[in-house]
Amino acid sequence: GVTGARDSLAASALVIARRLKTVTDKPVLVGVGIGSPQQAVEVCASADGVVIGSIVVQRMLDGAGPEGVAALVREFRDALDAA
Numbered sequence: 001g002v003t004g005a006r007d008s009l010a011a012s013a014l015v016i017a018r019r020l021k022t023v024t025d026k027p028v029l030v031g032v033g034i035g036s037p038q039q040a041v042e043v044c045a046s047a048d049g050v051v052i053g054s055i056v057v058q059r060m061l062d063g064a065g066p067e068g069v070a071a072l073v074r075e076f077r078d079a080l081d082a083a
Contacts, residue, residue: 009033009034009039009042009043010032010033013030013032013033013043014030014042014043014046014047016030017030017043017046017047018046021046021047021048027048027049028047028048028049029047029048029049029050029051030043030046030047030049030050030051031050031051031052031053034050034051034052034054034055035054035055037075037076037078037079037080038079040052040076040079040080041079041080041083044080044083050076052072052073052076055072056069056072056073059072
């Protein structure tokens, strides 16, 4: 799929993650379209983890600075820990 943060999670990302988990013992990460902590939690029900590169880069381009990026990563981590 097309990379970059999205408002809604692509169903195909979950399907592909589930399929990959049946054919490998390696960790399966989804890094397509993750735009919110809630989406990360949803993905981790099917995958072993998420990659949030695009949303981090967007936050940096928006001028958030290191503290803003750290806060974003903390939001994702907190949501995943609570799930």
